[in-house]
Amino acid sequence: MPGWWPKRSSKSKELQKQEEILSKSFEKSSRIVKETRPRSFDDVLNKGSPRISPRENKIKNGGSGSSGFSGFDSDHKALPLPRPMSSLGIVDQTGGLGFGSGSISSVSSSGSSEDQTQFGIFSRGHDDTKIMQPRSPIQPRSPRQPRSPRQPRSPGPGSRVTTTTNSPRHPRFSGTYLDCTGKLDDGKIEWHPLPLPPGSPTSPPTLPKPKTSVTIDHSQCQLSKWKKGKLLGRGTFGHVYLGFNSESGQMCAIKEVRVVADDQTSKECLKQLNQEITLLSQLSQRNIVQYYGSELGEETLSVYLEYVSGGSIHKLLQEYGAFGEPVIQNYTRQILSGLAYLHGRNTVHRDIKGANILVDPNGEIKLADFGMAKHITNCSSMLSFKGSPYWMAPEVVMNSNGYNLAVDIWSLGCTILEMATSKPPWGQYEGVAAIFKIGNSKEIPEIPDHLSNDAKSFIRLCLQREPSARPTASQLLEHPFVRDQATTRVANVNITKEAFPHTFDGSRTPTAQEMRSNRTNISSFDGDRATKSRLTASRDLIIPRNNARNIISLPVSPSSSPLRHYGPAYQSCFMSPPHPSFSLVGQSSYGSSEFPLKSNTINLLDPWFEIPQSKSQTPPNRSPRRGLI
């Protein structure tokens, strides 16, 4: 704990103090994005003045039952409203308050961009609140696909432009925008052609995979037959509608964001959607919502996605209450499969929670909402303060050393608790107190007693405070909690193959049969720890050592986290020492001899060794070291 963080015996005083401290941190690096008077679209385009979006308008007018901090999405009543947080520099324009189940997004990089000092706070009406801070332009860019030079915009009012990844950008994006990786961009937004209606004379029999490098075919614009239907839901940045193709009868979900030039909110919306488009267009896996295409209209950018009619896990929890363990097992396995695929591509979701996980009528899980997702390059830092507070990993809250794919594993553990209790983890705490608990305590969220030992063991593995101690998604797929389901085996083999088409050294991954026989061996020696350890080690040989697990730490800006003590920035591509505050809350800090210089040690331990509760709550240097891929 930082020296300036006093200990108080009274809980209320302590909370009050926490808020004050967080307030100072936030205020240093934040500025409330003020609402602006609505203006006509032409005004906006011609004069570059901001225009209020319908969503903002709703916020301005108080929305419907908005609190901005209900802890869950719409119509959720599980959490008490928090106290006003204006002192934190967080103002919910609805009169609601700071952190709910909403996502937080700020950035910690240093830089001099004017934008960088801004925190935009966007109420989600009665959903929750997002805090966003544009990235600095000096951050390294992740690899992107080449873009073509500009091409003229299609004429006529009301016409829609459907373009592709290497297609021209919309003239309205000629200003500076933030690119898909969160860095300032030159305004280019990537969108993709809509699929031709299945069954139409010129269409493929099924929806094609998204094209990432095709030339413009304007005939596709005319062939776009998707009609916008009823509202499915609202997100922070736009609305999601049902789409219907009257020629094929097929449905899709249309995520729509209003395009308003020079408006900070719109920039954020577009940035987020652009990020989602770029990432989703490269993904194709059964547990990840499929991207179909995107289209730029006169006033809106629409993203066409696989329609998942069952709604989110969060919504199901609200309607039907906590899930039984078999359902949790089944959903967890599928979430893991999606994560294994995603992580195999060095991509971190960063906002895993019930509200972002959709369920189709057959119980198939689809990870959605990739607005926070990020591709991790070898030396890129992950220092942004992004995610949804209650599901946020300690290293994200503290944000001292950068973080990695393991943040999704922590959030998965939280989501399992959410499924088991129908409440968010740490739900008994208000937002700031929850963040304090996550970042500066030794605790993990409460695990319900009624869960099986396998479930408890699984959750504890996910909720290890030391990120490198958390197993990977692929490793967790072998945990008895999810492994022993009848339908799991073959599906997981395929997923592993998808996620890891090649081993780390470039050689091929084993065939499904090889994998099966390996797994058979593992399960047949379930009771034999030594054998299992050996097999675990052999499993490590076939699962590539994902270099994204090597997290690298880069200098952190003081604005990285509201809980972060302003300390010296550290080093380069090596694991950094833990945040000093760990040692100040009764946890000893890393000694140099204990500090893991390499985080990719081959794991020869049994990954399913159940870490006792007390150990899972111990500081990093006391946790059993687990070499990870």
Ligand SMILES: Nc1ncnc2c1ncn2[C@@H]1O[C@H](COP(=O)(O)OP(=O)(O)OP(=O)(O)O)[C@@H](O)[C@H]1O
């Ligand atoms: N592919 C889809 N199929 C069916 N419904 C969807 C789909 N995508 C989103 N929805 C619905 O629309 C709602 C809003 O989705 P969206 O991804 O925009 O925001 P969110 O995840 O709720 O919030 P945020 O983006 O702010 O984190 C979801 O809660 C869900 O009910």
